[in-house]
Amino acid sequence: MDARERLEQQRDETRRRLAGLTGSYDAVVAASYDSNADDEHDPEGATIAFERSQVGALIRQAREGLLEVEAALARVDAGTYGVCERCGEPIGTERLEARPVARLCIGCASHRR
Structure with a gap:
């Protein structure tokens, strides 16, 4: 497998992971609408806030990874990879x-x- 193929495969996998994480994030946010808005005193509120934070961090990492892959593909096109x-x-x-x-x-x- 050449560099372009490896990078395109990595890009596709990252896009799938990002789509799944975005769906998970949306589900966590939707769950927070149904919960008590007082995270400090609601035992479930802290869990939901933590999950939202964790999934949000994973989404940011996936987006950064996607940008890295796109930059690498641009280097392949430019002949500097x-x-x-x-x-x-x-x-x-x-x-x-x-x-x-x-x-x-x-x-x-x-x-x-």
Whole structure:
């Protein structure tokens, strides 16, 4: 499987996950309409607020991941996919297989921390 195919597969999986999470989020929000609005004193209110927060965080992560995949596909189209954005050297094949959206080679990524 080439880079474009891997990235397109990752994009499709992320879109499906995002759609499922959005449905879950909508269900949690709908459940909160049926509950007591006083989260502080309602034992279920805290649970609903926590679930809403958790699902919201997962949605944000999925959206960020989708943006990374789209950026990687743009690099494929531009002919710069697999080239480190910092040093200009090739990104190792193993790194790209493990993290297809990688922008930095392993050396530059490790210096970034």
